[in-house]
Structure formats: C-alpha cells, structure tokens
Amino acid sequence: MLLARVIGNVVSTVKNDTLTGKKILVLQPIDSAGKDRGEKLLALDSVGAGAAETVYYCRGREAGFPWYPDDVPVDATIVGIVDHVNVSRQ
Amino acid sequence: MLLARVIGNVVSTVKNDTLTGKKILVLQPIDSAGKDRGEKLLALDSVGAGAAETVYYCRGREAGFPWYPDDVPVDATIVGIVDHVNVSRQ
Amino acid sequence: MLLARVIGNVVSTVKNDTLTGKKILVLQPIDSAGKDRGEKLLALDSVGAGAAETVYYCRGREAGFPWYPDDVPVDATIVGIVDHVNVSRQ
Amino acid sequence: MLLARVIGNVVSTVKNDTLTGKKILVLQPIDSAGKDRGEKLLALDSVGAGAAETVYYCRGREAGFPWYPDDVPVDATIVGIVDHVNVSRQ
Amino acid sequence: MLLARVIGNVVSTVKNDTLTGKKILVLQPIDSAGKDRGEKLLALDSVGAGAAETVYYCRGREAGFPWYPDDVPVDATIVGIVDHVNVSRQ
Structure with missing residues (x-):
C-alpha cells in the first residue's frame, strides 16, 4: 500500500452502475x-476519509475487495486512515 | 483510476472473439x-464515451468487470465520464 | 492495451507444460x-499475428483469458491486429 | 518478489475491517x-518480521494469499525473511 | 513475459508455508x-533453471499458476528456458 493525502474529488454522472453512490477522491x-x-x-x-486526511490505499484487483461480492471496476481504494507513521531511518 | 481524454480509436478486424463489437479508444x-x-x-x-471527452479509466484485472461473466482480455476500461474535478491544492 | 510491432520470436524447449504449442513473440x-x-x-x-505486423496486447491476469479454463502463466498476450489507428490530436 | 528492509510501521485506527490486528510495516x-x-x-x-530485518515481499493480488480465504485488500505482503543472498555477478 | 539471466539465489528459513521447498532465484x-x-x-x-541460464519469467497473479490449486504468494516465476531469441530488428 502507499501513503497519500486526500486533495479533492471527482463529480461524475455517467459511470459504471457499480460505482453509483461511491465517493471518488x-x-x-x-x-x-x-x-x-x-x-x-x-x-x-x-x-470515510475526508479532505486533507492522510490515508493509505491499495492498488490492483484487491482494491475491489471492500465491496465483495460486488465486482466493482476499481484499481485503487483507500483502506485506512493514518494516525501516525513511525520510521527509524529516513 | 486515472483521468484521460479520448483522442482517437483503433480499427481492428482480426481480434479475440470476446472483443467483437466493443469500441477500442x-x-x-x-x-x-x-x-x-x-x-x-x-x-x-x-x-459510451465520445471523442474529446474527459473520462477516468480502470486498469488491470478489474478492467474486465463491466463485461462479467464474460472473460474479456482487456487491461484498461473507461468506467466513467468526468463532469468536474475539484482539487483543493494543485 | 498497448500498441506494438512484432519483431521476433523465442525458441524454448524447456517450459511450463501449459505453454507447449504456443508461439512466444x-x-x-x-x-x-x-x-x-x-x-x-x-x-x-x-x-495469428505475424512478423512486422502492428498489434495490441493485453497485460496482467487477463492475458490468460484467451486460453481459459486453462491457467496459462502468461502476463502479456496479443489480442488483436491493428488495421488503422485514428488519432485526432497527436 | 523484491528485497526490502523493515524501517518502520503505521498506526491506524480507522481501517478496513479485514486489516484489524495485522501489522502494517x-x-x-x-x-x-x-x-x-x-x-x-x-x-x-x-x-513475524521485525525492525531492521531484511525481507522479501510479494506484490499484487497474491499478496492476499497468506490470509486466504479472507479477501484482505492488500497489495504488498512480506512473505519471507532473508538469511543470505548469493549473487554470482553484481 | 520478460527475459532474464539467473545470477543467484536467496537462502531463507522463515517464510510463508507455501514457499517451503521452492527455489528462490x-x-x-x-x-x-x-x-x-x-x-x-x-x-x-x-x-529447473540453473545459474547463468537465460530464462523468461511471468509476473503478477499468474506467476502462481504453476502451483495451482495451491495459492502461492509469488509475483514472479520462471516459466521457460530460452534456447534462442530471433529478432529481425534491434
């Protein structure tokens, strides 16, 4: 997974049915x-991540797992919000 | 997913059977x-995206989900048309 | 999918059983x-692509779909031959 | 798989349910x-890898296999700890 | 798939159970x-590839197919040994 900051969102009316009602950030x-x-x-x-929050996201096939058994055509999903990152060596 | 603009299409007569009748952009x-x-x-x-439209596409295995249960050999599929992108910080 | 030109082939005697009889380009x-x-x-x-032809290929898990239900360990497969590419803006 | 060194960890309270109780390094x-x-x-x-250890990790869909049949939304998992790497030519 | 040369191996005692008995090159x-x-x-x-041999390997989910139905957490597997590569244009 990789770290990221939420910086915006996409408004989209025409989209794949399985994406209806899902926030695209x-x-x-x-x-x-x-x-x-x-x-x-x-x-x-x-x-439930919000603007400016630090999150980590998962890429690839497994990005759709949170909606299983629906097969959502998505290749990146936020799976957690970061409280703190501890790194011993930058 | 990633943002993209539709700029053309591919004409292809010989192709995998499951691709027949599908637009390749x-x-x-x-x-x-x-x-x-x-x-x-x-x-x-x-x-149903058209020329010059801004879209977002999904890559990888899940690019085939819109045609499930058909197993279409595709690794990139347009899954939505963008109305507007809001970004708080460029 | 991505565009490519066929420029050669690989001769390989020792290989995974499921690859037997399949052209590797x-x-x-x-x-x-x-x-x-x-x-x-x-x-x-x-x-059935041949030398010097322009093709498009599919990467990842779905590269194995043309041989389904055989599980072929392949991550790139030619799925179509290009007749023409129309691009409105280079 | 790729080699890596464990250099830290992530503390995260809000996360996908399937990630509960799993160390994120x-x-x-x-x-x-x-x-x-x-x-x-x-x-x-x-x-059970610890700080400063040399490990190898697996990326993509198969990163979730160690938790199968749970479908964990993860795209990178440590699958082994390295004792020694032998390379004949750097 | 991509071409590669075998240049070494990894010794690893602690690893995912499904990797036991498998050579890591x-x-x-x-x-x-x-x-x-x-x-x-x-x-x-x-x-059965050996040191210094030229091989081709498969990446991603399908790298685990040679061990199917075991779900091995691996993202790269050697699937053939190269006898000869013919390329018409470098």
Missing part, C-alpha cells in the same frame, strides 16, 4: 515524511 | 488540471 | 504514430 | 547488496 | 541482445 501520493511524490490518482473510499 | 492520460501526462494507451469503453 | 511497443517507445517484451499470440 | 526496497533503491511502501507481514 | 532482466536492463528481482522457478 483525488489522491496525492506522499512519502513517510508527508512530502508529495509522484502523480495524483483517483481512488474509491472504503473508510 | 485511444486515451491520452491527463492530470487534474487537464494537461497531458504520460503515454497514450488503448482502452475499452463501458459508458 | 518478441514485441516492440510503439506509439500511435508507429514510433518505438519503451522496452521490448515477450507475449503469447491469440490471433 | 514501512519497507525500504533494497538491492541484493543491501543498498536502498526506489520508494518506500507499506506492506502487511505474514512471517 | 535472483534474476537480472536482460534485453533480447543479452544486455542487462533494469533492476534485479526474486522469482520462483517452475522449470
């Missing part, structure tokens, strides 16, 4: 010190 | 400000 | 204008 | 000589 | 001319 990936790194992406939210 | 990935970023790719369309 | 990924981009890779062929 | 990928390379990431631990 | 990815490219990685071996 814009994420900025960050490193363990909170600094931006890499490109922004879109992710679904399975934990 | 050329996508240019873009950032949340609408600027091009990264390499163009081919994607199937599950929502 | 060398692909050079190309952009929509036909120019090389990125690294060459190996792919199986599900459509 | 911060990994620094390393090369076979033990030198850092690439970006840090978060992984679950299936083998 | 260190691979150096190479191009079709045999030159190194990209980062080394760890892979399981499903074909």
